[in-house]
Amino acid sequence: MSAQSQNPVRRITVTDIRARKGGDPLVCLTAYDAPTARLLDPHCDVLLVGDSVGMVVHGLPNTIPVTLEMMILHGQAVVRGAQRALVVVDMPFGSYEASPEQAFANAARVLRETGAQAVKVESGVYIADTIRYLVQRGVPVMAHVGLRPQAALAEGGFKAKGRSAAERDRVLDEARSADAAGAFAIVVEGVAEDLATEITRAVSVPTIGIGASAQCDGQILVTPDMLGLFDWTPRFVKRYADLKGLTEDAVKAYAEDVRARRFPGPDEVYRITGA
Numbered sequence: 632m633s634a635q636s637q638n639p640v641r642r643i644t645v646t647d648i649r650a651r652k653g654g655d656p657l658v659c660l661t662a663y664d665a666p667t668a669r670l671l672d673p674h675c676d677v678l679l680v681g682d683s684v685g686m687v688v689h690g691l692p693n694t695i696p697v698t699l700e701m702m703i704l705h706g707q708a709v710v711r712g713a714q715r716a717l718v719v720v721d722m723p724f725g726s727y728e729a730s731p732e733q734a735f736a737n738a739a740r741v742l743r744e745t746g747a748q749a750v751k752v753e754s755g756v757y758i759a760d761t762i763r764y765l766v767q768r769g770v771p772v773m774a775h776v777g778l779r780p781q782a783a784l785a786e787g788g789f790k791a792k793g794r795s796a797a798e799r800d801r802v803l804d805e806a807r808s809a810d811a812a813g814a815f816a817i818v819v820e821g822v823a824e825d826l827a828t829e830i831t832r833a834v835s836v837p838t839i840g841i842g843a844s845a846q847c848d849g850q851i852l853v854t855p856d857m858l859g860l861f862d863w864t865p866r867f868v869k870r871y872a873d874l875k876g877l878t879e880d881a882v883k884a885y886a887e888d889v890r891a892r893r894f895p896g897p898d899e900v901y902r903i904t905g906a
């Protein structure tokens with residue numbers, strides 16, 4: 632049986648994503664489990680299994696403790712739920728920075744064990760050689776520049792980038808070097824609109840913005856943030872739903888029903904007849 636007959640929906644490829652530079656904006660969201668991936672898939676070009684999973688699913692304070700095993704487990708679930716979108720899995724802190732060889736061994740494991748189509752790395756300029764090494768060996772790489780959450784410990788928190796001329800130049804260098812090294816797309820996080828414009832003009836591949844204005848070639852958000860699951864969200868997030876309010880109302884109604892013996896009611900009880 633061919634791959635096409637097993638999955639009649641054509642999966643978006645990294646070549647498709649690259650071809651969208653300057654075209655219709657790319658729609659991207661994070662996903663961490665199969666049922667959510669199934670809901671997002673028809674509407675999205677890219678589903679990112681972000682290491683934000685550590686914070687929004689596992690309740691961690693930052694992404695540093697996220698492991699390769701966690702990413703593989705969530706990556707497998709998302710690949711099961713997504714038929715059409717390109718699935719990208721984040722390489723977690725400590726899984727790619729030591730050497731290109733370390734990065735290749737771990738990225739190959741991610742692709743082999745999840746069935747995802749690409750990996751993402753947070754890309755200081757020093758990571759460009761690793762991106763090149765991975766791409767030359769058949770690993771499609773999405774880069775991530777600007778605010779890099781895995782640098783939160785070193786930088787004392789999550790801070791927007793590009794406040795000084797030196798910092799602007801550094802972010803531009805990160806993007807240019809990732810492009811030159813062969814990344815197929817670049818996430819640009821937490822930069823002002825003029826810097827996002829400059830980066831988007833400077834690179835040959837699509838930029839995907841998060842807190843980086845509509846000047847990018849596409850957008851990504853952390854899905855639980857845009858669905859309104861938390862009290863607090865960063866300023867750049869638009870809340871498209873109030874999942875927190877809906878969940879609280881539903882759980883309160885359930886608790887009241889159970890306490891009043893209204894649930895289960897006649898419609899929710901098995902009646903076994905003629906046994």
Ligand code: KIV
Pocket residue numbers: 661679680681682683684721775818841851853
């Ligand atoms: O981990 C993540 O969810 C990400 C997005 C913020 C782009 O890297």
